Amino acid sequence: MFDVFFSHILAKVSLTEAEKATIESFFTLKKLRKKQYLLQEGEVCKYMSFVAKGLLRSYNVDEKGDEHMHMFAWEGWWISDMSSFFSGEKAVFNIDAIENSELLTITRADFEEMTLKIPVMDRYFRLLFQNSLVTKERRLLSSITDAAEEKYIRLTKYSPEIIQRIPQNLIASYLGITPETLSRIKKKIALYK
Amino acid sequence: MFDVFFSHILAKVSLTEAEKATIESFFTLKKLRKKQYLLQEGEVCKYMSFVAKGLLRSYNVDEKGDEHMHMFAWEGWWISDMSSFFSGEKAVFNIDAIENSELLTITRADFEEMTLKIPVMDRYFRLLFQNSLVTKERRLLSSITDAAEEKYIRLTKYSPEIIQRIPQNLIASYLGITPETLSRIKKKIALYK
DNA sequence: TTAATTTCTTGTTTTAGGTCAAGTGTCAAC
DNA sequence: GTTGACACTTGACCTAAAACAAGAAATTAA
Numbered sequence: 435m436f437d438v439f440f441s442h443i444l445a446k447v448s449l450t451e452a453e454k455a456t457i458e459s460f461f462t463l464k465k466l467r468k469k470q471y472l473l474q475e476g477e478v479c480k481y482m483s484f485v486a487k488g489l490l491r492s493y494n495v496d497e498k499g500d501e502h503m504h505m506f507a508w509e510g511w512w513i514s515d516m517s518s519f520f521s522g523e524k525a526v527f528n529i530d531a532i533e534n535s536e537l538l539t540i541t542r543a544d545f546e547e548m549t550l551k552i553p554v555m556d557r558y559f560r561l562l563f564q565n566s567l568v569t570k571e572r573r574l575l576s577s578i579t580d581a582a583e584e585k586y587i588r589l590t591k592y593s594p595e596i597i598q599r600i601p602q603n604l605i606a607s608y609l610g611i612t613p614e615t616l617s618r619i620k621k622k623i624a625l626y627k
Numbered sequence: 628m629f630d631v632f633f634s635h636i637l638a639k640v641s642l643t644e645a646e647k648a649t650i651e652s653f654f655t656l657k658k659l660r661k662k663q664y665l666l667q668e669g670e671v672c673k674y675m676s677f678v679a680k681g682l683l684r685s686y687n688v689d690e691k692g693d694e695h696m697h698m699f700a701w702e703g704w705w706i707s708d709m710s711s712f713f714s715g716e717k718a719v720f721n722i723d724a725i726e727n728s729e730l731l732t733i734t735r736a737d738f739e740e741m742t743l744k745i746p747v748m749d750r751y752f753r754l755l756f757q758n759s760l761v762t763k764e765r766r767l768l769s770s771i772t773d774a775a776e777e778k779y780i781r782l783t784k785y786s787p788e789i790i791q792r793i794p795q796n797l798i799a800s801y802l803g804i805t806p807e808t809l810s811r812i813k814k815k816i817a818l819y820k
Numbered sequence: 821t822t823a824a825t826t827t828c829t830t831g832t833t834t835t836a837g838g839t840c841a842a843g844t845g846t847c848a849a850c
Numbered sequence: 851g852t853t854g855a856c857a858c859t860t861g862a863c864c865t866a867a868a869a870c871a872a873g874a875a876a877t878t879a880a
Contacts (some may be wrong), residue, residue, distance in 0.1 A: 439638060502768065517764065553749070567709060567714070567760055571763065601858095612839080619857080794827065805868060806829095
């Protein structure tokens with residue numbers, strides 16, 4: 435459990451055994467069955483979660499009832515409604531498990547305490563957020579600049595794991611297009627080859 | 628110059644006078660005239676810049692020659708092509724000054740050295756990136772979920788400063804719509820009132 | 821104060837992608 | 851092996867926003 439966790443953290447910063455023990459003490463293991471919610475829109479997001487095993491998604495639901503995928507998270511990723519987690523306001527996202535999953539969760543209060551006790555965790559999260567920001571910028575850029583077909587092509591280039599692991603209707607939602615449009619795009623691309 | 632700078636940093640973390648002096652030594656003042664470039668697409672982004680005065684924008688240009696606004700930055704904001712700055716790869720963004728501006732710039736090497744010498748700066752940037760991430764998530768969500776009119780309404784709600792300070796054609800580009808569509812949306816909204 | 825450039829508006833036409841509807845294919849459950 | 855639940859495809863039609871075009875208003879510069 436914590437081996438996956440620390441291998442990810444140690445890729446960015448160094449930790450002593452004592453620090454590792456302290457950090458471990460702030461986290462709680464949580465298991466989720468397929469389709470089970472970790473967070474529902476309107477609740478306050480209590481946890482930031484490291485995915486040790488499995489696959490989750492976060493998404494919002496619009497007034498028409500349509501879902502819009504915000505992100506997917508599998509082994510080695512963090513997932514949360516960051517806005518709600520850090521501000522204490524109501525979450526706009528739902529988070530649930532696409533596959534049976536195992537998470538290491540931390541509460542806001544423990545997160546604060548951990549970063550104060552182990553300042554190098556500020557560095558870890560600085561680097562984590564920095565990378566997330568770059569990824570999110572790239573996606574935002576594609577969302578604003580690209581037509582549907584380019585969005586899909588860019589996704590195959592930058593996030594091939596998503597193409598392999600996620601059902602097509604969820605990929606369409608992630609790209610902000612309909613499953614029908616995605617189906618037609620795939621057909622068109624297949625013709626070139 | 629550094630007073631604006633430190634007031635923003637001290638809002639997030641505490642610093643001794645000695646630390647402030649060390650931090651100052653890593654930054655260089657840079658003045659930009661209106662329309663002058665800070666970064667051009669294809670270069671490596673050498674600086675991360677704190678805006679002490681003025682207004683800048685970052686944007687990419689597509690193959691048709693159309694500009695897509697990525698962000699605006701004025702007093703108290705940071706601006707950079709983060710992907711290029713941290714990875715050393717070619718920038719995809721252009722950055723230039725909309726108004727005459729004064730920046731405090733830091734290079735990648737100095738940024739690294741600063742965070743190692745003054746670890747609390749990791750905390751500052753953790754908090755900065757965390758907030759940016761929340762803002763960027765909100766914008767991405769709006770970009771994928773909302774129709775043109777809702778995008779504009781949400782912008783007026785969450786970023787009223789942009790509405791006031793930025794020309795309409797740039798706002799349209801920021802929202803990923805045409806200036807014509809924005810003009811019609813404003814007209815439509817004005818009729819309700 | 822007039823010219824020039826830029827920003828914004830308005831009308832018309834076109835198009836990419838959405839919506840609706842009717843399939844086919846696949847796999848697990850009974 | 852039949853039933854149902856999903857995932858995906860394909861076709862016909864529709865609509866929101868883009869493209870194109872032309873003019874008005876507002877800034878800026880000479």
